[in-house]
Amino acid sequence: MSFNELKLSTQLLKAIAKRNYESPTPIQEMAIPLVLKNRDVIASAETGTGKTAAFSLPILQLLLNKQGASAKKKRIRALIVSPTRELAQQIHESFTAYGQFTPLKSGVVYGGTGIEPQLTMLKKGIDILVATPGRLLDLHKQDMVHLDHVETLVLDEADLMLDMGFIDDVKKIERLCPSEKQTLLFSATMPFKVVQLADTILKDPEKVAVSPTSSAAATVMQFLCYTPKPNKIELCLYLLRNTIKGNILIFRRTKYGVDKLEKTLLKNNFKVETLHGDKSQAERQEALRKFKNKETNILVATDVAARGLDIDELDAVINFDLPNIPETYVHRIGRTGRAGNTGTAYALCSADEKGYLASIQKLMQKQLEVIEDHPYPLDPKAKPQVHKRKGSKYKKGRKSAASKKKKKRWY
Structure with missing residues (x-):
């Protein structure tokens, strides 16, 4: 037509x-x-x-x-x-x-x-x-x-x-x-x-x-790297130095995560701009302008800030944090490989994100290609980190001996 x-x-x-x-x-x-x-x-x-x-x-x-x-x-x-x-x-x-x-x-x-x-x-x-x-x-x-x-x-x-x-x-x-x-x-x-x-x-x-799945899957090469959560920043730096070139959009789940990654990238001499909800309109427009004019080649953003951005000639997308909604993954990788061009997408998956990955692969109806040759692999037997709250060493309702001694009794 x-x-x-x-x-x-x-x-x-x-x-x-x-x-x-x-x-x-x-x-x-x-x-x-x-x-x-x-x-x-x-x-x-x-x-x-x-x-x-x-x-x-x-x-x-x-x-x-x-x-x-x-x-x-x-x-x-x-x-x-x-x-x-x-x-x-x-x-x-x-x-x-x-x-x-x-x-x-x-x-x-x-x-x-x-x-x-x-x-x-x-x-x-x-x-x-x-x-x-x-x-x-x-x-x-x-x-x-x-x-x-x-x-x-x-x-x-x-x-x-x-x-x-x-x-x-x-x-x-x-x-x-x-x-x-x-x-x-x-x-x-x-x-x-x-x-x-x-x-x-x-x-x-x-x-x-x-259907979003067909359009994204057709033009975007997708890669997956399993890595422990504490090693994600090192792996990201490794990929940026050795594998991923051009204009890159990196997704993080939180504003704090965006700011933390920006500091690390700047320390390592990368040109980077950020987008998230706490930025003023002027700051957001300036970050976008620099990225579109190729003054910087890396943009780190949350999903809300990046939704609907019309960025041409985006070479790669990095999913630093995997999204908990599988459709969000499809929207993210759809930023690259637009208008008939090809693009690449990388997903960094820690042990506690394997459930998210399963949902994504089910929606896409395809397995992402795993990159095993990198310096920060995840032990296949690794279990998700569980952060337990440390409670009191005393049983509930019991007072220490010292506390009892101090107590002044009226009788």
């Missing part, structure tokens, strides 16, 4: 051609016709499958179809709610690129940065608003955002939005929009709480799903 068959206007087809895209991805092929028919859609698709274009192109087309009536006074007619600032920025860039030959205007608002430029942009008037939940509700409270003309509402990365505790905000935003609107929900995974949310706010939705 080509984009010409999707009933898109010449202005949009011109923008698509400018980006050198020839044919739609599976998610675009399935979702675009449904959105153009004004259907509610619930779509399961990971980042890297082209899902942003799967909603931005048909939304631009729908707004163009009705452009005449509201060309004079611009009102927010499409609202896209996104969990993170980086993702909101990327979605806005996507709308700007695809809509460059149309009279439609889009804007983006998010927290962690000055509110004044955002207020100026809103006063001028826009057709499409991309927003994070917190900043959107702040602006609504100040009477700076009016959602009573929204025709299409998009909830992007719904699973992450709920994981970050935005459920009440999302429901409130949905209620602020007109009841007669089109709602599109995109999510990388479909846990019960996302399905529950969809049931409450979508009307008779069409379901679209793109």
